[in-house]
Amino acid sequence: xxxxxxxxxxxxxxxxxxxxxxxxxxxxxxxxxxxxxxxxxxxxxxxxxxxxxxxxxxxxxxxxxxxxxxxxxxxxxxxxxxxxxxxxxxxxxxxxxxxxxxxxxxxxxxxxxxxxxxxxxxxxxxxxxxxxxxxxxx
Ligand SMILES: [Zn+2]
Numbered sequence: 001x002x003x004x005x006x007x008x009x010x011x012x013x014x015x016x017x018x019x020x021x022x023x024x025x026x027x028x029x030x031x032x033x034x035x036x037x038x039x040x041x042x043x044x045x046x047x048x049x050x051x052x053x054x055x056x057x058x059x060x061x062x063x064x065x066x067x068x069x070x071x072x073x074x075x076x077x078x079x080x081x082x083x084x085x086x087x088x089x090x091x092x093x094x095x096x097x098x099x100x101x102x103x104x105x106x107x108x109x110x111x112x113x114x115x116x117x118x119x120x121x122x123x124x125x126x127x128x129x130x131x132x133x134x135x136x137x138x
Contacts, residue, residue: 004091007039007040007043007091008040008043010033010037011037011040013037013038015041015048018038018041018048019051021034021038022051022052022055025052025087026055032094032095039087039088039091042084056076056083057076
């Protein structure tokens with residue numbers, strides 16, 4: 001399974017909603033959930049992708065002009081793609097870590113349950129071990 005599949009499975013939004021999210025996207029203020037929703041729309045809607053491109057360019061130009069020592073000319077399309085790729089990669093990584101944490105939590109809970117059952121002498125692992133070592137000691 002593609003690990004970024006959760007992005008393509010995220011909630012569908014209208015172009016209006018996507019456009020409203022552009023400033024927050026550029027300022028890196030979208031929550032992980034909203035970022036997935038936004039990226040999903042941008043990946044599938046040329047109109048909004050173009051809109052993002054325009055906003056990205058304006059945003060970049062302002063930053064560029066504010067820099068003391070601007071170097072070289074910038075090539076917009078690769079820069080936007082890089083920006084989108086970086087944010088996607090970050091989101092996929094976070095998603096993976098969340099899954100891993102959930103798994104570790106699950107395993108910990110199972111161990112605690114096993115331990116409690118054992119304490120309650122339902123499983124008798126400790127009892128059997130104690131018996132075993134008593135057997136060796138004899
Ligand atoms: Zn759209």
